[in-house]
Amino acid sequence: MCGITATINADANQAVSAEIYESLGMLQHRGQDAAGIITCGQKGRLYQCKANGMVRDVFPPDQLASLLGYMGLGHVRYPTAGTSSNSEAQPFYVNSPYGIALAHNGNLTNAEELREFLDQDAHRHVNTDSDSELLLNIFANNLQQTGKFRVNEDDIFMAITKLYSQCRGGYACVGMIAGFGLIGFRDPNGIRPLTFGERPAANGVGVDYMMASESVCLEALGYSNFRDVRPGQAVIMTGSKLTVRQCIEPREFTPCIFEYVYFARPDSVMDGISVYKARLAMGEALAMAVEKKLGKNLDIDVVIPVPDTSRTSALQVSYKLNKLYREGFIKNRYIGRTFIMPGQQMRVKSVRRKLNPMPMEFAGKSVLLVDDSIVRGTTSREIVQMAREAGARKVYFASCAPAIRYPNVYGIDMPTRSELIAYGRQDDEVAQAIGADCVIYQNLEDLIESVAKFSPDVTTFDVSVFNGKYVTGDINERYIVDLERQRSDSAKRARVPVSETVIGLHNILHANK
Numbered sequence: 001m002c003g004i005t006a007t008i009n010a011d012a013n014q015a016v017s018a019e020i021y022e023s024l025g026m027l028q029h030r031g032q033d034a035a036g037i038i039t040c041g042q043k044g045r046l047y048q049c050k051a052n053g054m055v056r057d058v059f060p061p062d063q064l065a066s067l068l069g070y071m072g073l074g075h076v077r078y079p080t081a082g083t084s085s086n087s088e089a090q091p092f093y094v095n096s097p098y099g100i101a102l103a104h105n106g107n108l109t110n111a112e113e114l115r116e117f118l119d120q121d122a123h124r125h126v127n128t129d130s131d132s133e134l135l136l137n138i139f140a141n142n143l144q145q146t147g148k149f150r151v152n153e154d155d156i157f158m159a160i161t162k163l164y165s166q167c168r169g170g171y172a173c174v175g176m177i178a179g180f181g182l183i184g185f186r187d188p189n190g191i192r193p194l195t196f197g198e199r200p201a202a203n204g205v206g207v208d209y210m211m212a213s214e215s216v217c218l219e220a221l222g223y224s225n226f227r228d229v230r231p232g233q234a235v236i237m238t239g240s241k242l243t244v245r246q247c248i249e250p251r252e253f254t255p256c257i258f259e260y261v262y263f264a265r266p267d268s269v270m271d272g273i274s275v276y277k278a279r280l281a282m283g284e285a286l287a288m289a290v291e292k293k294l295g296k297n298l299d300i301d302v303v304i305p306v307p308d309t310s311r312t313s314a315l316q317v318s319y320k321l322n323k324l325y326r327e328g329f330i331k332n333r334y335i336g337r338t339f340i341m342p343g344q345q346m347r348v349k350s351v352r353r354k355l356n357p358m359p360m361e362f363a364g365k366s367v368l369l370v371d372d373s374i375v376r377g378t379t380s381r382e383i384v385q386m387a388r389e390a391g392a393r394k395v396y397f398a399s400c401a402p403a404i405r406y407p408n409v410y411g412i413d414m415p416t417r418s419e420l421i422a423y424g425r426q427d428d429e430v431a432q433a434i435g436a437d438c439v440i441y442q443n444l445e446d447l448i449e450s451v452a453k454f455s456p457d458v459t460t461f462d463v464s465v466f467n468g469k470y471v472t473g474d475i476n477e478r479y480i481v482d483l484e485r486q487r488s489d490s491a492k493r494a495r496v497p498v499s500e501t502v503i504g505l506h507n508i509l510h511a512n513k
Protein backbone atom coordinates (compact mmCIF):
# COMPACT_ATOMS: atom_id res chain seq x y z
CA MET A 1 0.00 0.00 0.00
CA CYS A 2 3.00 2.27 0.46
CA GLY A 3 3.23 5.25 2.77
CA ILE A 4 4.19 8.74 1.65
CA THR A 5 5.13 11.85 3.58
CA ALA A 6 6.53 15.32 2.85
CA THR A 7 7.52 18.30 4.97
CA ILE A 8 8.60 21.88 4.34
CA ASN A 9 9.82 24.04 7.20
CA ALA A 10 9.38 27.80 7.10
CA ASP A 11 12.80 28.29 8.64
CA ALA A 12 15.36 27.28 6.02
CA ASN A 13 17.81 26.42 8.81
CA GLN A 14 15.44 23.90 10.38
CA ALA A 15 16.34 20.41 9.05
CA VAL A 16 13.51 18.02 8.13
CA SER A 17 15.20 14.63 7.91
CA ALA A 18 14.66 13.55 11.54
CA GLU A 19 10.93 14.28 11.35
CA ILE A 20 10.54 12.57 7.99
CA TYR A 21 12.28 9.54 9.50
CA GLU A 22 9.86 9.63 12.44
CA SER A 23 6.83 9.79 10.21
CA LEU A 24 8.11 6.91 8.09
CA GLY A 25 8.29 4.88 11.30
CA MET A 26 4.61 5.70 11.82
CA LEU A 27 3.82 4.53 8.27
CA GLN A 28 5.86 1.33 8.44
CA HIS A 29 2.70 -0.80 8.46
CA ARG A 30 1.99 0.41 4.89
CA GLY A 31 5.19 -0.97 3.38
CA GLN A 32 7.98 -3.15 4.69
CA ASP A 33 10.05 -3.76 1.56
CA ALA A 34 11.95 -0.52 1.05
CA ALA A 35 12.24 2.99 2.45
CA GLY A 36 13.66 6.27 1.25
CA ILE A 37 14.12 9.94 2.06
CA ILE A 38 15.14 12.78 -0.24
CA THR A 39 15.77 16.28 1.08
CA CYS A 40 16.57 19.63 -0.45
CA GLY A 41 19.00 22.00 1.15
CA GLN A 42 19.94 25.56 0.50
CA LYS A 43 21.06 26.33 -3.07
CA GLY A 44 18.60 23.63 -4.19
CA ARG A 45 20.94 20.70 -3.65
CA LEU A 46 19.29 17.29 -3.14
CA TYR A 47 20.35 14.58 -0.67
CA GLN A 48 19.02 11.05 -0.75
CA CYS A 49 19.09 7.76 1.10
CA LYS A 50 16.97 4.80 -0.02
CA ALA A 51 17.22 1.04 -0.10
CA ASN A 52 15.34 -2.18 0.53
CA GLY A 53 14.60 -2.85 4.18
CA MET A 54 12.66 -1.54 7.15
CA VAL A 55 12.87 2.11 8.15
CA ARG A 56 15.13 1.46 11.14
CA ASP A 57 17.61 -0.46 8.94
CA VAL A 58 17.69 1.81 5.91
CA PHE A 59 18.56 4.99 7.80
CA PRO A 60 21.33 4.56 10.34
CA PRO A 61 20.60 7.38 12.82
CA ASP A 62 24.08 8.85 12.50
CA GLN A 63 23.57 9.24 8.76
CA LEU A 64 20.22 10.98 8.99
CA ALA A 65 21.98 14.21 9.82
CA SER A 66 23.71 14.10 6.44
CA LEU A 67 20.33 14.44 4.72
CA LEU A 68 20.49 18.22 4.79
CA GLY A 69 17.71 20.64 4.15
CA TYR A 70 14.47 22.28 5.13
CA MET A 71 12.15 20.28 2.88
CA GLY A 72 11.92 16.65 1.83
CA LEU A 73 9.93 13.55 0.94
CA GLY A 74 9.71 10.09 2.50
CA HIS A 75 8.40 6.74 1.27
CA VAL A 76 7.89 3.19 2.54
CA ARG A 77 7.30 0.66 -0.20
CA TYR A 78 5.04 -2.33 -0.69
CA PRO A 79 5.53 -3.14 -4.38
CA THR A 80 2.56 -3.50 -6.71
CA ALA A 81 4.41 -2.98 -9.97
CA GLY A 82 7.85 -3.69 -11.37
CA THR A 83 10.20 -5.66 -9.17
CA SER A 84 11.44 -5.60 -5.56
CA SER A 85 14.84 -4.33 -6.58
CA ASN A 86 16.66 -1.69 -4.55
CA SER A 87 16.57 0.47 -7.64
CA GLU A 88 12.77 0.77 -7.34
CA ALA A 89 12.88 2.08 -3.79
CA GLN A 90 11.34 5.55 -3.72
CA PRO A 91 11.40 8.58 -3.91
CA PHE A 92 12.44 8.75 -7.57
CA TYR A 93 14.43 11.65 -8.97
CA VAL A 94 14.95 13.24 -12.39
CA ASN A 95 17.39 16.06 -12.93
CA SER A 96 15.56 17.65 -15.82
CA PRO A 97 13.75 19.95 -15.69
CA TYR A 98 14.59 21.80 -12.45
CA GLY A 99 15.41 18.68 -10.35
CA ILE A 100 12.21 16.87 -9.37
CA ALA A 101 11.60 14.05 -6.89
CA LEU A 102 8.40 12.07 -6.38
CA ALA A 103 6.98 9.46 -4.01
CA HIS A 104 3.87 7.54 -4.97
CA ASN A 105 1.25 5.42 -3.26
CA GLY A 106 -0.93 3.50 -5.67
CA ASN A 107 -0.80 1.74 -8.96
CA LEU A 108 -1.17 2.91 -12.55
CA THR A 109 -3.39 0.86 -14.80
CA ASN A 110 -2.07 2.24 -18.09
CA ALA A 111 1.63 1.90 -17.31
CA GLU A 112 2.48 0.24 -20.63
CA GLU A 113 0.88 3.04 -22.64
CA LEU A 114 2.77 5.65 -20.56
CA ARG A 115 6.05 3.81 -21.00
CA GLU A 116 5.59 3.84 -24.76
CA PHE A 117 4.68 7.52 -24.78
CA LEU A 118 7.71 8.47 -22.71
CA ASP A 119 10.00 6.48 -24.97
CA GLN A 120 8.58 7.28 -28.39
CA ASP A 121 7.13 10.77 -28.00
CA ALA A 122 8.74 12.39 -24.98
CA HIS A 123 12.15 10.76 -25.46
CA ARG A 124 12.68 10.39 -21.75
CA HIS A 125 14.80 7.63 -20.34
CA VAL A 126 13.07 5.41 -17.77
CA ASN A 127 15.51 3.23 -15.91
CA THR A 128 13.33 0.74 -13.99
CA ASP A 129 10.10 -1.24 -14.24
CA SER A 130 8.43 0.94 -11.61
CA ASP A 131 5.16 2.68 -12.50
CA SER A 132 6.12 5.46 -10.08
CA GLU A 133 9.13 6.35 -12.22
CA LEU A 134 6.72 6.69 -15.15
CA LEU A 135 4.48 9.00 -13.17
CA LEU A 136 7.41 11.22 -12.28
CA ASN A 137 8.55 11.40 -15.89
CA ILE A 138 5.07 12.26 -17.11
CA PHE A 139 4.98 15.17 -14.66
CA ALA A 140 8.52 16.22 -15.57
CA ASN A 141 7.71 16.11 -19.27
CA ASN A 142 4.59 18.25 -18.78
CA LEU A 143 6.63 20.81 -16.88
CA GLN A 144 9.33 20.75 -19.51
CA GLN A 145 6.73 21.74 -22.11
CA THR A 146 6.54 25.20 -20.55
CA GLY A 147 10.04 25.81 -21.91
CA LYS A 148 10.63 28.23 -19.07
CA PHE A 149 13.85 29.02 -17.24
CA ARG A 150 11.87 28.97 -13.94
CA VAL A 151 8.29 27.75 -13.41
CA ASN A 152 5.57 29.29 -11.26
CA GLU A 153 2.55 27.81 -9.48
CA ASP A 154 0.28 28.08 -12.52
CA ASP A 155 2.77 26.08 -14.59
CA ILE A 156 2.89 23.37 -11.93
CA PHE A 157 -0.89 23.12 -11.61
CA MET A 158 -1.11 22.91 -15.39
CA ALA A 159 1.43 20.07 -15.48
CA ILE A 160 -0.62 18.18 -12.87
CA THR A 161 -3.88 18.87 -14.74
CA LYS A 162 -2.36 17.37 -17.85
CA LEU A 163 -1.06 14.40 -15.84
CA TYR A 164 -4.63 13.72 -14.71
CA SER A 165 -5.63 13.25 -18.33
CA GLN A 166 -2.68 10.96 -19.03
CA CYS A 167 -2.43 8.66 -15.99
CA ARG A 168 -5.07 6.14 -14.96
CA GLY A 169 -5.40 4.13 -11.77
CA GLY A 170 -4.95 4.94 -8.11
CA TYR A 171 -2.33 7.49 -7.08
CA ALA A 172 -1.58 9.77 -4.20
CA CYS A 173 1.74 11.53 -4.70
CA VAL A 174 4.07 13.91 -2.97
CA GLY A 175 6.74 15.68 -5.01
CA MET A 176 9.50 18.21 -4.60
CA ILE A 177 10.98 20.70 -7.04
CA ALA A 178 14.52 21.66 -6.08
CA GLY A 179 14.71 25.13 -4.60
CA PHE A 180 10.99 25.72 -5.20
CA GLY A 181 8.76 23.69 -2.87
CA LEU A 182 6.52 20.66 -2.42
CA ILE A 183 3.57 19.41 -4.42
CA GLY A 184 0.87 16.88 -3.59
CA PHE A 185 -1.97 15.44 -5.67
CA ARG A 186 -4.51 12.68 -5.60
CA ASP A 187 -6.21 10.69 -8.38
CA PRO A 188 -9.60 11.89 -9.69
CA ASN A 189 -11.47 9.22 -7.71
CA GLY A 190 -9.48 9.83 -4.52
CA ILE A 191 -8.76 6.11 -4.26
CA ARG A 192 -5.51 6.53 -2.35
CA PRO A 193 -5.35 8.79 0.72
CA LEU A 194 -3.41 12.01 1.26
CA THR A 195 -3.83 14.47 4.08
CA PHE A 196 -2.03 17.71 5.01
CA GLY A 197 -1.72 20.14 7.87
CA GLU A 198 0.27 23.05 9.28
CA ARG A 199 1.99 24.26 12.44
CA PRO A 200 3.72 27.45 13.52
CA ALA A 201 7.42 27.42 12.63
CA ALA A 202 9.86 26.59 15.46
CA ASN A 203 11.26 30.14 15.46
CA GLY A 204 7.77 31.65 15.44
CA VAL A 205 8.17 33.14 11.98
CA GLY A 206 5.87 31.59 9.37
CA VAL A 207 4.23 28.17 9.00
CA ASP A 208 5.56 24.64 8.41
CA TYR A 209 3.54 22.30 6.18
CA MET A 210 3.33 18.55 6.05
CA MET A 211 1.55 15.92 3.93
CA ALA A 212 1.18 12.21 4.70
CA SER A 213 -0.81 9.12 3.85
CA GLU A 214 -2.19 9.02 7.38
CA SER A 215 -3.10 11.69 9.90
CA VAL A 216 -1.20 9.98 12.75
CA CYS A 217 2.06 11.36 11.38
CA LEU A 218 0.82 14.92 11.41
CA GLU A 219 -0.70 14.58 14.83
CA ALA A 220 2.47 13.16 16.38
CA LEU A 221 4.60 15.95 14.96
CA GLY A 222 2.44 18.77 16.27
CA TYR A 223 0.55 19.68 13.09
CA SER A 224 -3.08 20.77 13.14
CA ASN A 225 -5.85 21.94 10.82
CA PHE A 226 -5.76 18.64 8.90
CA ARG A 227 -7.45 18.53 5.52
CA ASP A 228 -7.55 15.82 2.90
CA VAL A 229 -6.41 16.50 -0.62
CA ARG A 230 -9.63 16.07 -2.59
CA PRO A 231 -9.89 13.88 -5.68
CA GLY A 232 -8.37 15.66 -8.66
CA GLN A 233 -7.00 18.40 -6.43
CA ALA A 234 -3.37 19.50 -6.04
CA VAL A 235 -1.48 21.45 -3.40
CA ILE A 236 1.72 23.46 -3.61
CA MET A 237 3.69 24.33 -0.49
CA THR A 238 6.48 26.86 -0.58
CA GLY A 239 8.09 28.83 2.28
CA SER A 240 5.09 29.60 4.51
CA LYS A 241 2.64 29.58 1.60
CA LEU A 242 0.02 27.02 0.71
CA THR A 243 -1.97 26.99 -2.53
CA VAL A 244 -4.73 24.47 -3.20
CA ARG A 245 -6.35 24.08 -6.60
CA GLN A 246 -9.00 21.79 -8.00
CA CYS A 247 -7.24 20.84 -11.23
CA ILE A 248 -9.99 18.80 -12.83
CA GLU A 249 -13.63 18.04 -12.27
CA PRO A 250 -13.49 15.18 -9.74
CA ARG A 251 -15.02 11.84 -10.69
CA GLU A 252 -17.12 9.95 -8.18
CA PHE A 253 -15.27 10.11 -4.82
CA THR A 254 -14.45 6.48 -4.07
CA PRO A 255 -11.71 6.01 -1.48
CA CYS A 256 -10.40 2.47 -1.07
CA ILE A 257 -12.46 0.71 1.60
CA PHE A 258 -9.60 -1.66 2.35
CA GLU A 259 -7.78 1.21 4.07
CA TYR A 260 -10.46 1.09 6.76
CA VAL A 261 -10.61 -2.71 6.86
CA TYR A 262 -6.88 -3.41 7.07
CA PHE A 263 -4.30 -0.95 5.84
CA ALA A 264 -4.58 2.17 7.94
CA ARG A 265 -3.74 2.51 11.60
CA PRO A 266 -6.85 2.66 13.80
CA ASP A 267 -5.77 6.03 15.21
CA SER A 268 -5.82 7.65 11.77
CA VAL A 269 -8.64 9.70 10.34
CA MET A 270 -9.00 9.40 6.57
CA ASP A 271 -11.29 11.55 4.49
CA GLY A 272 -12.95 12.65 7.71
CA ILE A 273 -13.62 9.07 8.85
CA SER A 274 -12.04 7.68 12.01
CA VAL A 275 -10.60 4.27 11.16
CA TYR A 276 -11.13 3.20 14.77
CA LYS A 277 -14.83 4.11 14.74
CA ALA A 278 -15.30 2.36 11.40
CA ARG A 279 -13.70 -0.82 12.78
CA LEU A 280 -15.92 -0.76 15.86
CA ALA A 281 -18.94 -0.43 13.57
CA MET A 282 -17.68 -3.32 11.42
CA GLY A 283 -17.55 -5.41 14.60
CA GLU A 284 -21.10 -4.48 15.50
CA ALA A 285 -22.41 -5.37 12.07
CA LEU A 286 -20.41 -8.58 12.04
CA ALA A 287 -21.94 -9.63 15.37
CA MET A 288 -25.36 -9.41 13.72
CA ALA A 289 -24.15 -11.49 10.79
CA VAL A 290 -22.85 -14.13 13.22
CA GLU A 291 -26.20 -14.28 15.00
CA LYS A 292 -28.01 -14.53 11.70
CA LYS A 293 -25.86 -17.41 10.53
CA LEU A 294 -25.46 -19.36 13.78
CA GLY A 295 -28.82 -18.57 15.38
CA LYS A 296 -29.66 -16.76 18.60
CA ASN A 297 -28.57 -19.62 20.89
CA LEU A 298 -24.96 -19.33 19.93
CA ASP A 299 -22.70 -22.22 20.79
CA ILE A 300 -19.77 -19.86 21.39
CA ASP A 301 -17.70 -19.80 24.58
CA VAL A 302 -15.24 -17.12 23.64
CA VAL A 303 -14.43 -14.49 21.00
CA ILE A 304 -10.75 -14.38 20.01
CA PRO A 305 -9.16 -11.77 17.71
CA VAL A 306 -6.47 -12.58 15.17
CA PRO A 307 -3.87 -9.94 16.09
CA ASP A 308 -3.22 -7.27 15.18
CA THR A 309 -5.67 -5.50 12.97
CA SER A 310 -8.88 -7.29 13.94
CA ARG A 311 -8.60 -6.42 17.63
CA THR A 312 -10.76 -3.29 17.49
CA SER A 313 -13.61 -5.04 15.69
CA ALA A 314 -13.36 -8.29 17.66
CA LEU A 315 -13.84 -6.40 20.90
CA GLN A 316 -17.12 -5.03 19.59
CA VAL A 317 -18.21 -8.44 18.28
CA SER A 318 -17.78 -9.88 21.78
CA TYR A 319 -19.58 -6.95 23.39
CA LYS A 320 -22.54 -7.19 21.03
CA LEU A 321 -22.81 -10.97 21.33
CA ASN A 322 -22.31 -10.77 25.07
CA LYS A 323 -19.58 -13.39 24.89
CA LEU A 324 -16.23 -13.40 26.64
CA TYR A 325 -13.31 -11.72 24.81
CA ARG A 326 -9.91 -13.33 25.22
CA GLU A 327 -6.46 -12.78 23.71
CA GLY A 328 -5.99 -16.36 22.56
CA PHE A 329 -3.05 -15.59 20.26
CA ILE A 330 0.02 -13.76 21.44
CA LYS A 331 1.75 -11.71 18.80
CA ASN A 332 5.50 -11.51 18.52
CA ARG A 333 5.95 -7.75 18.44
CA TYR A 334 9.10 -7.97 16.33
CA ILE A 335 7.42 -9.57 13.33
CA GLY A 336 5.66 -7.26 10.92
CA ARG A 337 2.59 -7.74 8.79
CA THR A 338 2.45 -11.06 6.95
CA PHE A 339 -0.03 -10.13 4.22
CA ILE A 340 2.30 -7.55 2.70
CA MET A 341 5.31 -9.88 2.67
CA PRO A 342 6.52 -10.69 -0.84
CA GLY A 343 6.26 -14.50 -1.23
CA GLN A 344 3.77 -17.13 -0.10
CA GLN A 345 6.45 -19.28 1.56
CA MET A 346 7.58 -16.37 3.70
CA ARG A 347 3.99 -15.47 4.60
CA VAL A 348 3.12 -19.00 5.73
CA LYS A 349 6.27 -19.29 7.85
CA SER A 350 5.68 -15.90 9.40
CA VAL A 351 2.14 -16.61 10.62
CA ARG A 352 3.44 -19.34 12.94
CA ARG A 353 6.38 -17.26 14.04
CA LYS A 354 4.18 -14.25 14.62
CA LEU A 355 1.21 -15.73 16.47
CA ASN A 356 1.32 -18.30 19.25
CA PRO A 357 -1.80 -19.76 20.91
CA MET A 358 -2.58 -19.64 24.64
CA PRO A 359 -3.80 -23.26 25.12
CA MET A 360 -6.02 -22.47 28.14
CA GLU A 361 -8.20 -20.21 25.98
CA PHE A 362 -8.90 -23.00 23.51
CA ALA A 363 -8.99 -26.30 25.42
CA GLY A 364 -12.48 -27.82 25.15
CA LYS A 365 -14.02 -24.54 23.96
CA SER A 366 -16.12 -23.46 21.05
CA VAL A 367 -14.29 -20.38 19.74
CA LEU A 368 -15.26 -17.57 17.41
CA LEU A 369 -12.10 -16.26 15.72
CA VAL A 370 -12.44 -12.76 14.29
CA ASP A 371 -10.20 -11.33 11.58
CA ASP A 372 -10.48 -8.20 9.48
CA SER A 373 -10.27 -10.11 6.21
CA ILE A 374 -9.54 -13.44 4.58
CA VAL A 375 -7.50 -12.88 1.44
CA ARG A 376 -5.26 -15.76 0.44
CA GLY A 377 -6.33 -17.67 3.55
CA THR A 378 -2.72 -17.92 4.70
CA THR A 379 -3.47 -16.58 8.18
CA SER A 380 -6.87 -18.19 8.68
CA ARG A 381 -5.72 -21.66 7.62
CA GLU A 382 -2.81 -21.62 10.08
CA ILE A 383 -4.80 -20.00 12.86
CA VAL A 384 -7.66 -22.50 12.66
CA GLN A 385 -5.18 -25.34 12.77
CA MET A 386 -3.43 -23.80 15.78
CA ALA A 387 -6.77 -23.42 17.55
CA ARG A 388 -7.54 -27.07 16.95
CA GLU A 389 -4.08 -28.19 18.06
CA ALA A 390 -4.67 -26.18 21.24
CA GLY A 391 -7.79 -28.27 21.89
CA ALA A 392 -10.69 -26.15 20.56
CA ARG A 393 -13.96 -28.09 20.34
CA LYS A 394 -15.37 -25.94 17.56
CA VAL A 395 -13.76 -23.20 15.47
CA TYR A 396 -15.92 -20.55 13.81
CA PHE A 397 -14.21 -17.88 11.71
CA ALA A 398 -15.73 -14.44 11.17
CA SER A 399 -14.39 -11.82 8.77
CA CYS A 400 -15.11 -8.07 8.97
CA ALA A 401 -14.82 -7.90 5.19
CA PRO A 402 -16.89 -9.81 2.66
CA ALA A 403 -15.37 -12.61 0.56
CA ILE A 404 -12.55 -11.34 -1.66
CA ARG A 405 -12.92 -12.78 -5.14
CA TYR A 406 -11.40 -10.14 -7.45
CA PRO A 407 -7.89 -8.72 -7.87
CA ASN A 408 -6.91 -5.27 -6.71
CA VAL A 409 -5.42 -2.95 -9.33
CA TYR A 410 -5.08 0.28 -7.33
CA GLY A 411 -2.16 -0.32 -4.98
CA ILE A 412 -2.77 -3.54 -3.06
CA ASP A 413 -0.75 -6.48 -4.27
CA MET A 414 -3.61 -8.95 -4.78
CA PRO A 415 -3.19 -9.46 -8.50
CA THR A 416 -4.21 -13.08 -9.03
CA ARG A 417 -7.69 -14.50 -8.75
CA SER A 418 -6.55 -18.07 -8.24
CA GLU A 419 -4.48 -17.03 -5.20
CA LEU A 420 -7.60 -15.73 -3.44
CA ILE A 421 -9.09 -18.42 -1.26
CA ALA A 422 -12.70 -17.36 -1.94
CA TYR A 423 -12.22 -17.35 -5.71
CA GLY A 424 -14.56 -19.96 -7.22
CA ARG A 425 -15.64 -21.10 -3.74
CA GLN A 426 -18.90 -20.71 -1.84
CA ASP A 427 -18.67 -19.73 1.84
CA ASP A 428 -18.94 -23.34 3.08
CA GLU A 429 -16.18 -24.35 0.67
CA VAL A 430 -13.96 -21.58 2.10
CA ALA A 431 -14.71 -22.94 5.58
CA GLN A 432 -13.64 -26.35 4.41
CA ALA A 433 -10.50 -24.97 2.78
CA ILE A 434 -9.36 -23.24 5.96
CA GLY A 435 -10.52 -26.10 8.18
CA ALA A 436 -13.16 -24.11 10.11
CA ASP A 437 -16.58 -25.38 11.19
CA CYS A 438 -18.16 -22.33 9.63
CA VAL A 439 -17.09 -19.04 8.01
CA ILE A 440 -19.15 -15.91 8.53
CA TYR A 441 -18.53 -13.00 6.18
CA GLN A 442 -19.69 -9.44 6.64
CA ASN A 443 -21.99 -8.48 3.80
CA LEU A 444 -20.88 -5.66 1.50
CA GLU A 445 -23.72 -3.23 2.27
CA ASP A 446 -22.99 -3.52 5.99
CA LEU A 447 -19.30 -2.93 5.45
CA ILE A 448 -19.97 0.18 3.36
CA GLU A 449 -22.48 1.45 5.92
CA SER A 450 -20.01 0.85 8.79
CA VAL A 451 -17.54 3.23 7.16
CA ALA A 452 -19.80 5.69 5.35
CA LYS A 453 -21.87 6.53 8.40
CA PHE A 454 -18.95 8.48 9.86
CA SER A 455 -18.37 10.57 6.79
CA PRO A 456 -19.86 13.92 6.00
CA ASP A 457 -19.61 13.35 2.24
CA VAL A 458 -18.26 9.93 1.22
CA THR A 459 -21.06 7.55 0.33
CA THR A 460 -19.33 5.17 -2.04
CA PHE A 461 -15.98 3.43 -1.99
CA ASP A 462 -13.74 1.41 -4.22
CA VAL A 463 -14.94 -2.09 -3.31
CA SER A 464 -13.69 -3.82 -6.44
CA VAL A 465 -12.04 -6.73 -4.58
CA PHE A 466 -15.51 -7.72 -3.39
CA ASN A 467 -17.67 -7.06 -6.45
CA GLY A 468 -15.29 -6.82 -9.43
CA LYS A 469 -16.47 -3.28 -10.32
CA TYR A 470 -13.47 -1.06 -10.98
CA VAL A 471 -14.19 2.62 -10.38
CA THR A 472 -11.81 3.92 -13.04
CA GLY A 473 -13.83 2.14 -15.72
CA ASP A 474 -10.80 1.00 -17.72
CA ILE A 475 -10.25 -2.52 -16.40
CA ASN A 476 -11.13 -5.43 -18.65
CA GLU A 477 -10.49 -9.15 -18.66
CA ARG A 478 -7.41 -8.73 -20.84
CA TYR A 479 -5.84 -6.39 -18.29
CA ILE A 480 -6.56 -8.81 -15.43
CA VAL A 481 -5.12 -11.78 -17.35
CA ASP A 482 -2.01 -9.77 -18.16
CA LEU A 483 -1.64 -8.68 -14.54
CA GLU A 484 -1.92 -12.28 -13.38
CA ARG A 485 0.72 -13.34 -15.88
CA GLN A 486 3.14 -10.69 -14.63
CA ARG A 487 2.48 -10.56 -10.90
CA SER A 488 1.31 -13.96 -9.67
CA ASP A 489 3.48 -15.46 -6.93
CA SER A 490 4.84 -18.00 -9.40
CA ALA A 491 5.69 -15.30 -11.97
CA LYS A 492 7.56 -13.34 -9.30
CA ARG A 493 9.47 -16.44 -8.23
CA ALA A 494 10.46 -17.22 -11.81
CA ARG A 495 11.80 -13.72 -12.46
CA VAL A 496 15.56 -13.47 -12.83
CA PRO A 497 16.77 -11.45 -9.83
CA VAL A 498 17.75 -7.96 -10.86
CA SER A 499 20.92 -6.33 -9.69
CA GLU A 500 20.66 -5.10 -6.11
CA THR A 501 22.78 -2.08 -6.89
CA VAL A 502 21.08 1.21 -6.13
CA ILE A 503 20.67 3.09 -9.36
CA GLY A 504 20.07 6.79 -9.31
CA LEU A 505 21.06 9.89 -7.49
CA HIS A 506 24.14 9.76 -5.27
CA ASN A 507 23.01 7.65 -2.35
CA ILE A 508 24.23 8.62 1.08
CA LEU A 509 23.68 5.19 2.60
CA HIS A 510 25.99 3.50 0.14
CA ALA A 511 28.45 6.31 -0.19
CA ASN A 512 29.36 6.07 3.46
CA LYS A 513 29.80 2.29 3.53
Ligand SMILES: O=P(O)(O)OC[C@H]1O[C@H](OP(=O)(O)OP(=O)(O)O)[C@H](O)[C@@H]1O
Nearest residue numbers: 308309337338339374375376377378379
Ligand atom coordinates in the same frame (compact mmCIF):
# COMPACT_ATOMS: atom_id res chain seq x y z
O1 LIG B 1 -5.85 -14.29 4.26
P1 LIG B 1 -4.49 -13.70 4.30
O2 LIG B 1 -3.84 -13.73 2.95
O3 LIG B 1 -3.65 -14.31 5.36
O4 LIG B 1 -4.64 -12.15 4.60
C1 LIG B 1 -5.41 -11.62 5.63
C2 LIG B 1 -4.65 -11.50 6.91
O5 LIG B 1 -3.45 -10.69 6.69
C3 LIG B 1 -3.52 -9.51 7.47
O6 LIG B 1 -2.75 -9.64 8.66
P2 LIG B 1 -1.23 -9.15 8.78
O7 LIG B 1 -0.45 -10.20 9.47
O8 LIG B 1 -0.70 -8.74 7.45
O9 LIG B 1 -1.26 -7.80 9.64
P3 LIG B 1 -1.84 -7.43 11.09
O10 LIG B 1 -0.82 -7.87 12.11
O11 LIG B 1 -1.97 -5.95 11.03
O12 LIG B 1 -3.14 -8.10 11.30
C4 LIG B 1 -4.97 -9.34 7.83
O13 LIG B 1 -5.11 -8.63 9.05
C5 LIG B 1 -5.43 -10.77 7.98
O14 LIG B 1 -5.09 -11.28 9.25
Ligand SMILES: NC(=O)CC[C@H](N)C(=O)O
Nearest residue numbers: 001002079080081105106
Ligand atom coordinates in the same frame (compact mmCIF):
# COMPACT_ATOMS: atom_id res chain seq x y z
N1 LIG C 1 1.69 -0.06 -2.84
C1 LIG C 1 2.04 1.01 -3.51
O1 LIG C 1 1.53 2.11 -3.30
C2 LIG C 1 3.09 0.79 -4.57
C3 LIG C 1 3.59 2.00 -5.35
C4 LIG C 1 4.24 1.61 -6.67
N2 LIG C 1 3.27 1.07 -7.58
C5 LIG C 1 5.37 0.62 -6.42
O2 LIG C 1 5.22 -0.54 -6.72
O3 LIG C 1 6.38 1.02 -5.90
Ligand SMILES: [Mg+2]
Nearest residue numbers: 306307308309
Ligand atom coordinates in the same frame (compact mmCIF):
# COMPACT_ATOMS: atom_id res chain seq x y z
MG1 LIG D 1 -4.03 -9.81 10.50
